[in-house]
Amino acid sequence: YDLSIAKGLIRFSSGQYSEAERLFHAALDANPGDGRANFYLGQTLIRLKRPEAAEDIFQKLLHKNQSDGRAWLGLGMAQYNRGRYTEALASLDNAEKHLPSDPLVFYYQGLSYHQKGAFDLSPGRLLRARTLSPDLAAPSHYYSGIAYYQRGMVDEAREEFSAVLKAGEPESD
Secondary structure, three states: HHHHHHHHHHHHHOOOHHHHHHHHHHHHOOOOOOOOHHHHHHHHHHHHHOHHHHHHHHHHHHOOOOOOOOHHHHHHHHHHOOOOOOHHHHHHHHHHOOOOOOOOHHHHHHHHHOOOOOOOHHHHHHHHHHHHHHHHHHHHHHHHHHHHHHOOOOOHHHHHHHHHHHHOOOOOO
């Protein structure tokens, strides 16, 4: 178990998701029902563009423990990736109760509001995400810029787009 989970995490962090999936399955073979291995398997499946399978994993984790914040976060991410933004927001609200300082909770809330056209709500969530994790600065500024532009707040949008360039993403589309 320990070796499979460790190798899986290394593969996951380096973007080798197919190999990570195999290793997380091996960890689960050694320790069936393990929450950590299931969480990372679900995250891996999201990145492999299989959010339906990921959603099943997170639902099973929540069936065992309704106060598992990571499972709520994973479920919200899977629902977001399936285009079910209202459900994602409900799951992410539950995640926020258990993980009040996890930047991904706020980032996916912001993205979900953005996809629903709630441009007045998305920038606040995205600001919180980038405050908690500088790694989310560029995409958070970008989506905030779009939200401000959609609301006719051109100066604020310009500031956000300029921040994307300052964050070191000038080559991005």
